[in-house]
Amino acid sequence: MRYTPNLSQLTSKFFxxxxxxxxxxxxxxxQLFHTQGINATSLKDIAEKAGVPLGNVYYYFKSKDELGLAAAEEQMGRLKGLLKSxxxxxxxxxxxxVAAIRFFESVKDRFAQFGCPVAQVCQSTLPATDVVGKSYANVYREHLDWLEAQFSEMGCKKDSAQYARQVLIGIQGAGLLAKALGSPQIISEELERLVQWVQNLA
Amino acid sequence: MRYTPNLSQLTSKFFxxxxxxxxxxxxxxxQLFHTQGINATSLKDIAEKAGVPLGNVYYYFKSKDELGLAAAEEQMGRLKGLLKSxxxxxxxxxxxxVAAIRFFESVKDRFAQFGCPVAQVCQSTLPATDVVGKSYANVYREHLDWLEAQFSEMGCKKDSAQYARQVLIGIQGAGLLAKALGSPQIISEELERLVQWVQNLA
DNA sequence: GTCTATATAATGATAGAC
DNA sequence: GTCTATCATTATATAGAC
Incomplete structure (x- = not known):
């Protein structure tokens, strides 16, 4: 399984x-919000990486928060693309x-270095009040909703929501520990445990 | 109330x-590193909360990183105190x-609002290179070592390290999702699942 | 030891020429 | 649409009076 984000095709109106x-x-x-965190990333960093003069950023986004919301949408688009594939x-x-769990095997090295991109922003903001954090948190909701629907279709109707949370908790907890301890192996181990658990379900 | 330098010396040393x-x-x-994150917290914030003039901070700590290391030691001390009790x-x-898992029931509301204080700093730094992040990550190591020793004493020698990771992954994953979704209940549910799992172990 | 004042750099954001 | 120059604010950190 391979999932390739293709942002320019999604957002460009013309070819x-x-x-x-x-x-x-x-x-x-x-990318920078993922690797450096949203608070440690300046608009200058972003402008330089994008090859755009700093002042020009404000022609496209009226504030850093608006750019943060766009980044959250980008993460949401990537997740939806993955789930669709x-x-x-x-x-x-x-x-x-099982495939949704195993997908994270392909990003474990990045996760062990920088953590999950959604976790990065949700953890360094207050999703309860911050607009950007709130928008990133919706990516988790989408993921949970999708997992819940799959468990439901499997026949675990009563426990589908709880099972969905168990899967995401495992992935996210492993991602966090993997980053803190610098060990992609922690992710592999937890993913394998989750796969075994799902495959043994009725 | 104002006191003389002499009295101050006496106060800090003997009382x-x-x-x-x-x-x-x-x-x-x-506290502020927990609730606001280390990058969003300025030395001015800390000085004001402590009732100390900003310039005076540098008499005690030569940089923000040194204060961050002291905060990491404080978190380590709190964990060691918990484990000892x-x-x-x-x-x-x-x-x-089981008691180590159930402890987090008492902090679930704080976790759902601000996340785990260790996760907060480990996620917003790069523990692989950042000295403060590295120091905070040691709190996880301490927790894992302690859990592993308990599982080992239980008789799960072969799987003690993996079991320890499973517990911490569950706690941390639940803490992260709880913060993102604003739901302490996610923590309660996962803690109960972990307790059941431990109690059914041989 | 304590505190005010300040240096210096970086930040988010604007103004306005082209 | 693009880009330079710059504002206002805030950050870490220092100097030096008391």
Whole structure:
């Protein structure tokens, strides 16, 4: 299974060989918010990475928060793209859940270095009040809703919501520990445990 | 009330009931790093909360990083204090593990609002290179070592390290989701699942 | 030891020429 | 649409009076 985000195709209204500046800014922000954190990343960092002069950023986004919201949308788009590709490739709900878990095997090294991009922003903001944190938190909701639907389709209707949380808790907890201790192996181990658990479900 | 430098010296050295300015700064930093994150917290914030003039902070700590290291030591001390009290109160290793899990029931509301204080700093720094993040990550190591020792004493020698990681992954994953979704209930549910799992172990 | 004042750099954000 | 120059604010950190 391979999931390739293709932001420029999604956001460009016309066929362009070159990603627009706005797209480049969103890509740069999304990446830097992941690797450095949203508070440690300045608009200058983002502008430089995107190859756009600092003052020009404000032509596309009226504030850093707006750029943060765009980055949250980008993360949401990536998750939805992943889930959609899993639905196309895996027939049964159980296989889809297993594939959704195993996907994180492909990003474990990045997670061990920088953590989960959604966790990074949700942890360094207050999602209860911060608009950007709130928007990033919606990515978790989307993930949980999808997992819950799969468990429900599997026949675990009564426990589908709880099972969905168990899966995401495992992935996120492992991601956090992996980053703190610098160990991708922690992620592999937890993913394997989750897969075994799902496959042994009725 | 104002006091002379001589009295101040006496107070901090011999009368422990009056917290010294250094202690107040560490307490303020520890709390603000938890609730606001280390990057969003300025030395001015810390100084004001501790009731110390900004310029005076540098008499006690030569940089923000040094204050961050002191806050990490404070978190380590709190964990060690918790683990020590669990050892005094619980007889069997299984009971100690269960008590170590159930402890987080008492902080679930704070976790749901601000996340875990250790996760907060480990997530917003790069523990692989950042000295403060590295120091906070040691709190996780201490927790894992203690859990592993308990599982080992229980008889799960072969799987003790993995079991320890499973417990901390569950606690941390639940803490992160609880903060993102504003739901202490997510923590309660996961803690109960972990307790059930431990109690059913051989 | 304590505190005011300040240096210096970086930040988010604007103004306005082209 | 693009870019330079710059404002206002805030950050870490220092100097030096008391």
């Amino acid at each position: 362009m060989n070159d990603a627009s500046k706005k797209t480049k800014l969103i890509e740069a922000a999304t 899993l639905e196309e490739q895996s027939q049964s709900p159980k296989k889809r859940i | 422990m009931n009056d917290a010294s300015k250094k202690t107040k700064l560490i307490e303020a930093a520890t 669990l050892e005094e109160q619980s007889q069997s290793p299984k009971k100690r593990i």
